[in-house]
Amino acid sequence: MTLRVYLSGEIHTDWRDQIMTGATGLDVEFDAPVTDHDASDDCGVAILGEESSKYWHDHKGAMVNAIRTRRGITQADVVVVRFGDKYKQWNAAFDAGYAAALGKSLIVLHPPEHQHALKEVDAAALAVAETPAQVVDILKYVLTGELPAGR
Numbered sequence: 001m002t003l004r005v006y007l008s009g010e011i012h013t014d015w016r017d018q019i020m021t022g023a024t025g026l027d028v029e030f031d032a033p034v035t036d037h038d039a040s041d042d043c044g045v046a047i048l049g050e051e052s053s054k055y056w057h058d059h060k061g062a063m064v065n066a067i068r069t070r071r072g073i074t075q076a077d078v079v080v081v082r083f084g085d086k087y088k089q090w091n092a093a094f095d096a097g098y099a100a101a102l103g104k105s106l107i108v109l110h111p112p113e114h115q116h117a118l119k120e121v122d123a124a125a126l127a128v129a130e131t132p133a134q135v136v137d138i139l140k141y142v143l144t145g146e147l148p149a150g151r
Contacts, residue, residue, distance in 0.1 A: 003143055006076035006099075007032040008069070009092035010084030011040075015109065015132045019080070022136030026143050031072045033065060040065055073099050078142070080135055083110040083118060093121060100124035107135055 005028055007016045020030055034040045044060025051057040069091075073079055079099035081092050099106045108125040109132070110118055122128045129135050137148045 001027065003028045003078060003139065004076045005030050005078045005080060005139065006072040007080050007082070008073070008095040008099075009080075009082035009089050009109070010086070011035040011037060012086050013084060015082050015084075018132035019135050019139075022133060023139055026139060028139060028143070031076065033069055033072070069095060070098070073104065074102065076104060078105045078107060078139070080107045080109055081121075083108070083114055083121075085111065096121050096124060107138060109135055 003026070005019075005023075007019065007030060011033075016030075016032055016035070023030075034043070041058070041061050044062070044064045045051055045057050047064060048060050051060060073095060076099070079095070081096040081099070083089050083092055096106060096108060106125045107127045107129055108118065108122055109129045112130060115122065127138055129138065140146060140148070
């Protein structure tokens with residue numbers, strides 16, 4: 001049985017690649033938002049037409065991206081949401097809340113210094129990980145029942 005995992009959140013580091021590489025050999029299918037920042041920002045106007053206002057430019061992009069995100073989260077068995085250091089990921093907080101509201105198994109990924117700021121998001125999660133390797137270990141355990149090596 002294939003485990004479908006949606007990787008949401010921060011797009012400025014290679015955490016998705018680390019998880020996908022670590023899960024090699026597991027029966028996992030990954031999905032994610034578009035991580036090309038410019039393409040993600042400009043998809044609305046590229047498809048639906050230019051806007052003179054930055055607000056409407058961003059709004060169109062957000063709405064088109066929401067179609068992809070909602071589909072990915074809805075189809076997922078597990079949703080991993082990463083909160084990084086560089087930018088405030090407000091969309092990641094929405095994705096975590098949406099996944100939790102749908103009853104999806106939610107794994108939140110962030111550094112320890114974000115614990116206080118994300119306490120409500122963490123409370124909705126079934127697991128809170130600090131590293132991509134921990135997410136991989138969770139996926140391995142879910143699929144095989146095996147603990148990480150050395151345990």
